[in-house]
Amino acid sequence: MKLHYDEETEKFRTELRDWLSKNQPTKAEMDAEPPKSSAHLPDWARAWQLRLFNAGLLVPGWPKELGGRDATPIQQLIYFEEFANIGPWRAYNMQGVQIITPSILDFGTEGQKERFVLPCLRGEITWCLGMSEPGAGSDLAGLSTRADRDGDDFVINGQKVWTSGAAEADFCFCFVRTDQDAPKHKGISVLIIDMKSEGLEARPLPELTDRHHGDFNEVFFDNVRVPASNLVGKLNDGWRMAAGSLAHERGMLWTGQCARIERRLRELVELGKTQKGPDGKPLNESKKFKEELGELWTSGQALKFMGYRGFSKFARGEASPEHSVMKLACGEMEQNLFLWGAEVTGPRSLDTHHKRVAYDAPAPWARQYLSSFSYTIAGGTSEIQRNIIAQRVLGLPRK
Numbered sequence: 001m002k003l004h005y006d007e008e009t010e011k012f013r014t015e016l017r018d019w020l021s022k023n024q025p026t027k028a029e030m031d032a033e034p035p036k037s038s039a040h041l042p043d044w045a046r047a048w049q050l051r052l053f054n055a056g057l058l059v060p061g062w063p064k065e066l067g068g069r070d071a072t073p074i075q076q077l078i079y080f081e082e083f084a085n086i087g088p089w090r091a092y093n094m095q096g097v098q099i100i101t102p103s104i105l106d107f108g109t110e111g112q113k114e115r116f117v118l119p120c121l122r123g124e125i126t127w128c129l130g131m132s133e134p135g136a137g138s139d140l141a142g143l144s145t146r147a148d149r150d151g152d153d154f155v156i157n158g159q160k161v162w163t164s165g166a167a168e169a170d171f172c173f174c175f176v177r178t179d180q181d182a183p184k185h186k187g188i189s190v191l192i193i194d195m196k197s198e199g200l201e202a203r204p205l206p207e208l209t210d211r212h213h214g215d216f217n218e219v220f221f222d223n224v225r226v227p228a229s230n231l232v233g234k235l236n237d238g239w240r241m242a243a244g245s246l247a248h249e250r251g252m253l254w255t256g257q258c259a260r261i262e263r264r265l266r267e268l269v270e271l272g273k274t275q276k277g278p279d280g281k282p283l284n285e286s287k288k289f290k291e292e293l294g295e296l297w298t299s300g301q302a303l304k305f306m307g308y309r310g311f312s313k314f315a316r317g318e319a320s321p322e323h324s325v326m327k328l329a330c331g332e333m334e335q336n337l338f339l340w341g342a343e344v345t346g347p348r349s350l351d352t353h354h355k356r357v358a359y360d361a362p363a364p365w366a367r368q369y370l371s372s373f374s375y376t377i378a379g380g381t382s383e384i385q386r387n388i389i390a391q392r393v394l395g396l397p398r399k
């Protein structure tokens with residue numbers, strides 16, 4: 001079997017690489033002011049997002065007027081692979097670009113589209129996503145933050161938690177309960193809430209890794225008034241959006257994860273040449289090192305090709321159950337990889353633990369290991385992914 005891309009696709013890759021080499025932010029810019037959170041865009045990050053938008057490279061599968069270029073599925077695959085290999089992210093306010101904007105395009109009024117879509121894509125406004133609550137995470141339908149209609153407004157009371165970027169975001173795409181008596185999936189709506197509203201307070205929560213200190217927040221709503229015109233979609237129809245929101249673009253995220261896994265494994269190969277083990281010999285002379293590396297490499301490649309197989313089905317318009325497995329498998333693979341990287345580098349893995357790290361620095365293994373736990377929680381925990389695979393892919397009974 002010969003695996004290669006056709007000439008047109010390779011041309012796209014070359015052009016993309018060329019564009020990126022000329023347009024991506026410099027290391028000095030990024031190191032001087034790293035984003036404080038996923039909703040904080042320093043000037044360089046706003047300018048970068050705008051350059052991507054203008055070049056049709058922010059969301060390449062979308063039409064030109066939305067910062068895309070109607071890229072084919074295969075070009076999108078190349079795009080995500082290439083972005084995983086450069087330092088800067090393609091957009092720092094991912095929730096806004098990847099989840100909320102598509103939801104507004106699908107469900108919002110014309111007025112909401114006009115007010116929020118292009119400003120977000122051009123990096124002029126940022127968003128946070130208000131779903132999880134202390135009593136509602138995996139079981140989002142159990143949320144209890146309430147919105148009661150009062151004249152032309154809704155009045156919000158309650159609390160969200162783990163809200164990434166809430167302290168910096170301009171707006172929150174917030175899931176609230178609008179019917180207290182309906183069955184729990186049926187009484188939920190979505191409101192756009194201005195984060196500067198009176199009665200709203202975002203309190204940063206420190207993170208284990210100190211990464212983006214302040215990225216996580218608790219958000220408290222004390223009689224916050226929101227104009228009824230900020231309702232997205234129909235009243236009490238929010239559940240449909242919850243399923244839709246999280247599905248947006250998830251289909252391609254594995255490409256970035258697989259490329260990242262491969263890059264870090266190559267770093268370990270290089271480390272093996274210079275780093276000495278406890279016996280004083282170079283690591284790559286150690287049987288254990290070679291075996292572990294071989295196993296991780298094989299698993300990484302198997303995952304990548306499973307992703308490609310799912311992708312080719314998806315591109316032909318067929319169902320691709322492989323993708324249900326990718327989030328689970330990539331998240332757990334990264335965790336194993338970073339743990340092993342930390343073991344191999346020993347105390348040196350802690351070197352960069354508390355520092356903001358230059359974007360092309362070698363992996364801060366210990367910090368990435370701690371951080372990797374979030375990959376198995378955010379956007380649906382590994383246990384929930386296993387439930388989904390069991391029930392929807394394998395067709396097993398619920399109990």
Ligand SMILES: Cc1cc2nc3c(=O)[nH]c(=O)nc-3n(C[C@H](O)[C@H](O)[C@H](O)COP(=O)(O)OP(=O)(O)OC[C@H]3O[C@@H](n4cnc5c(N)ncnc54)[C@H](O)[C@@H]3O)c2cc1C
Nearest residue numbers: 129130131132136137138162163164374377378379381383
């Ligand atoms: C990096 C990161 C960013 C995040 N950003 C946001 C954000 O911006 N906005 C937002 O709203 N939320 C955000 N979250 C929260 C995230 O969506 C929730 O943490 C996630 O949905 C899990 O909910 P929970 O933490 O309440 O855990 P719970 O749902 O309470 O789960 C606790 C444990 O029980 C297990 N469990 C629960 N139900 C089942 C079941 N039915 N079967 C088997 N096991 C089960 C879970 O797998 C988990 O191990 C973020 C989380 C992370 C890690």
